[in-house]
Amino acid sequence: MSCENFTAKFDEYKKIRKQKKLFGTFGFRGVVNEGMGAEKAKRTGAALADYLGAGKTIAIGKDPRISSPMLEEALIEGIMEQGCNALTLGIITPNALSLEVGRQADAGVMITASHNPPEYNGMKCLSKSGMGFSPEEDIALEKIYFGDLKPKSKKGKRLNDAGASDRYRAHIIQYVKKMFPVAPMKIVVDGGGGSASTVTPETLLALGFEVIRFNCKYDGMFRERNPEPTDANLKKLKSLVVKEGADMGVAHDGDGDRTAFVDENGKFVQGDVTAAILADHLLRQCKDKDKKIAVTIAFSNLITDVAKNLGAEVIFTPVGEPYLAQAKLLCGAQVGLEEHGSVLIGWSREGPMLAGVMAGILSKEKMTFSELVATYPKYHQIKDAKTLPAGTNTDAILERLKREIPKDYDRISDMDGVRVDYADGWFLVRASGTEPKVRVFSEGKTEARARELNRIAMEGLERAMV
Structure with a gap:
């Protein structure tokens, strides 16, 4: 599959970034009741419903922020006024939403401000495939958003499905067991008080690992720590890993689409190092003849070393999940990597999945986490x-x-x-x-x-x- 169709769009992408009035790199966010409120949420729902056409179904996921229910109600109102059905899935991770959109909806909206502080919230739109909206789709939706929207005569329905998280856990367990062995291991999980707080520990337990839970109850104010899982914000996790004699620590952000790792010595492992390790071991088992790794322009040169050993091609993209998804779609890249450690295996960032995969890699290699990291070049x-x-x-x-x-x-x-x-x-x-x-x-x-x-x-x- 040629990448010409993708690389030829780079100049167009730059123009679109300048044209956008609502969407950023992926979705939009702001301080609640300042830059982000119920009216914006309602109009986003209405614009998306108008974009899809009456009778379609839009799946909705959210993170635990205290403002998420308010924004969800406004979003649903806008969707239904334009004749579409609103399918609520509760508190889930973006990847769980991505899978559910592909399974039973025509589009999706994730209500989240990701790793931002609790006073923020926002929205991300997903297409039928479960992929984040492309830059072209963002512009098309903005035209409707800023246009003249009038309610349809026939309203849509409100639907609910409480089983998305259970299906997501089952999906991860099946994937990891198929790819990797499971050896006895103790793992400390810092859920960040976010969407992955129940998914990751329960998934790791089901895979057979011993799990120590920390900060794994939903907390819309993120009282335990800043939701961004950086080295500076994970002091308690690092200490707990050492105290418990654990093999590794795992941490997430507010919506669970960022995953950070701590080795057995309580040392934070840089995001592009963990992403490169994950890509390396996933592609070692990939049977495709042409192996391709999509990475953002901000990614470490470590990926060129990994690609060389795999005989893979590296495809650089602008920063942002939607560009990596486009590289997977148009270039046939098997994985997409971001410098902060996020990995796209399907069409969206994995979160809890990465904890299971990394544990599987350590089980297979029979190494400690620090030993595994030491096998890669250091930058x-x-x-x-x-x-x-x-x-x-x-x-x-x-x-x-x-x-x-x-x-x-x-x-x-x-x-x-x-x-x-x-x-x-x-x-x-x-x-x-x-x-x-x-x-x-x-x-x-x-x-x-x-x-x-x-x-x-x-x-x-x-x-x-x-």
């Missing part, structure tokens, strides 16, 4: 950011940045921001999709080189802002 990364003054033209700054960088690089890409590659590392400067700042990532084979590349990027950025 050093620095993640930085610079806040911009209000009203800053980020696109103009990034365009000037390309002229301010010393020309001793191997290649440069403006697919999404500006990525500059050298023989021994790279840096990326790109606009944040949610905040008035630019993010600066750098990576080198040594820490000193990573810092040097960070300096080159930041100094170039300063000159570009003058």
Whole structure:
């Protein structure tokens, strides 16, 4: 399958990102009752129903945030007013919703702000396949959203299905058992108080692992910790892994589509390292002749080492789940990877599935987690950011940045921001999709080189802002 149809869209994707008024990289979010409220939720439901046509069914999932029920009711009202059926599935993960849309609906909406703090909420739209809306679909839906929407004469129905989480757990168990053996192992699960809080521990228990639960009750205020599962936010999990003598720790965000890992020594394992390990072992068992790995432009060079050993091709995409899904669709990539550790096996980010797969990998390899990580090349990364003054033209700054960088690089890409590659590392400067700042990532084979590349990027950025 050729990737030409995908790569040919990169310039179009950049234009669409500038045209969007509602949607960001994937869906939209904001502070509840400020940038995000019932009226926006209702209109989103109405626009999606109008886009699909009367009589269709839209499946709805949500995370446990205290604002989710309010937004869900408004969303349902908008859907039904436009003649579509609203199928509520309760608190589930985005991947569970993706599977259910493919099974019994025509589209889906996930009510979530993912890893953002509790005062935020938002929505993500899924197409019939269970895939996040493409950039083209976002624009089409926005035209309806900002147009003249009038209620249909015949209302849709309200439906409910409480079995989605049970089917999702069964799906994970079947997948992992088919792929990997299960050896005795103790795993600490930090559910984050989010959608995966019951799914991951119960799935691991069903697979035969010993599970220690921590922060595994729904908490719409995320009182135990910030919902983003970063190294700094997982101090209690890291300590608990060591205290319990566990083989690994697993943590999730608010909706359960991010999965972070801690090794047996209580050390946080970088997201692109765990994603690369997962992709490596999944593709080792893949029988496809042409192996392809889709990764965002912000991903570590570790993936090129993994791909080389597999005889696989690496396909770079703009940052965001929908672009990885498009690479899977148009290029035939078996997996899609994001730098924070998310992995697409099907059409959406896996969450609890990754905990089961990683445990299966450790069981098969008969290694500790730290031993497994040590078998892969080590790269050093620095993640930085610079806040911009209000009203800053980020696109103009990034365009000037390309002229301010010393020309001793191997290649440069403006697919999404500006990525500059050298023989021994790279840096990326790109606009944040949610905040008035630019993010600066750098990576080198040594820490000193990573810092040097960070300096080159930041100094170039300063000159570009003058």
